[in-house]
Amino acid sequence: MTLALSNVTKKYRDFVAVDHIDFTINRGEIFGLIGQNGAGKTTTFRMILNLQDTTEGEILWNGESVNNLNRDFLGYLPEERGIYPQMKVEEQLYFFGELHGKSKKELKPRIDYWLERFDLEEKRKVKAETLSKGNQQKVQLIASFIHEPQFLILDEPFSGLDPVNRELLMSAIIELRDKGVTILFSSHQMDNVEELCDRLCILKRGKSLFSGDLQELKEQYGKVNLRVRTAMTKPELAALDGVVNVKQTNDGYTLRLENETHGPALFERIGRGQYIEKFSMDYLSLDEIFKLKVGGKDGQNTPAH
Numbered sequence: 001m002t003l004a005l006s007n008v009t010k011k012y013r014d015f016v017a018v019d020h021i022d023f024t025i026n027r028g029e030i031f032g033l034i035g036q037n038g039a040g041k042t043t044t045f046r047m048i049l050n051l052q053d054t055t056e057g058e059i060l061w062n063g064e065s066v067n068n069l070n071r072d073f074l075g076y077l078p079e080e081r082g083i084y085p086q087m088k089v090e091e092q093l094y095f096f097g098e099l100h101g102k103s104k105k106e107l108k109p110r111i112d113y114w115l116e117r118f119d120l121e122e123k124r125k126v127k128a129e130t131l132s133k134g135n136q137q138k139v140q141l142i143a144s145f146i147h148e149p150q151f152l153i154l155d156e157p158f159s160g161l162d163p164v165n166r167e168l169l170m171s172a173i174i175e176l177r178d179k180g181v182t183i184l185f186s187s188h189q190m191d192n193v194e195e196l197c198d199r200l201c202i203l204k205r206g207k208s209l210f211s212g213d214l215q216e217l218k219e220q221y222g223k224v225n226l227r228v229r230t231a232m233t234k235p236e237l238a239a240l241d242g243v244v245n246v247k248q249t250n251d252g253y254t255l256r257l258e259n260e261t262h263g264p265a266l267f268e269r270i271g272r273g274q275y276i277e278k279f280s281m282d283y284l285s286l287d288e289i290f291k292l293k294v295g296g297k298d299g300q301n302t303p304a305h
């Protein structure tokens with residue numbers, strides 16, 4: 001159950017929206033596709049969904065071109081939300097399940113389960129338009145996988161959700177993954193990508209800047225975030241050897257280092273042999289790496305060591 005993109009390219013006349021990208025997503029994996037607005041994510045989804053042709057390259061599901069497959073193997077939660085406002089919640093879910101060839105009998109227990117799981121049981125008989133935005137989103141998410149697809153594309157599934165619903169969705173997505181569903185996930189909120197994905201692809205203007213393991217990406221940059229609580233002032237910290245910049249936080253300072261080899265010497269200098277309440281060397285967050293990579297000229301920004 002593998003999705004494999006090789007050399008996938010989409011041109012609109014002379015404009016290259018997706019430029020020779022490659023990645024593979026394995027069964028039971030959540031794979032992140034990230035990039036700024038216009039980077040080519042939706043175009044990539046549309047080619048996987050076979051709603052658009054590739055200009056070059058191929059997209060295979062278990063070794064077969066997606067062009068030759070019936071679309072029932074996949075589910076899609078698009079970024080633009082759309083449910084039928086006049087339809088009742090449960091009618092809506094039956095409708096989407098039946099579109100993919102499932103019977104009412106097959107759908108009933110799944111609909112019961114997911115409405116209960118998403119705290120929507122008492123809303124099942126109400127029209128979708130009367131639901132709050134977050135509840136509409138939960139219904140749309142259920143609709144995207146009610147036919148139990150093997151492969152699921154989730155585009156910004158968390159936008160507009162409160163923290164409790166975010167957690168609910170997070171655990172539902174993990175549950176689907178654990179059942180063996182292959183998931184392609186996109187979000188502009190990097191903390192969500194970081195929490196869910198082990199592997200990812202970063203797009204910039206259609207080109208892949210990175211495709212692979214998130215931990216390996218972090219290791220390329222090293223533990224260059226030093227979080228410290230100290231009586232030293234910001235200018236004093238900024239003047240230390242190996243420190244690129246200093247940010248004050250509500251819990252001390254975060255120092256960006258040239259590279260992690262400066263750690264021991266900084267520990268000596270900042271601690272001065274005294275007890276030190278907080279001194280931790282951390283990897284950059286995905287959000288920080290994304291800004292460095294995508295903000296770099298033509299994506300050529302490389303780690304500082």
Ligand SMILES: Nc1ncnc2c1ncn2[C@@H]1O[C@H](COP(=O)(O)OP(=O)(O)OP(=O)(O)O)[C@@H](O)[C@H]1O
Pocket residue numbers: 012015017035036037038039040041042043044079
């Ligand atoms: N039908 C089209 N004709 C011409 N250009 C298009 C067409 N569809 C998309 N594009 C262009 O292709 C590029 C990639 O668009 P795409 O929608 O894939 O980006 P995205 O990464 O999904 O962005 P967002 O995060 O804003 O949703 C953009 O520059 C867009 O203007």
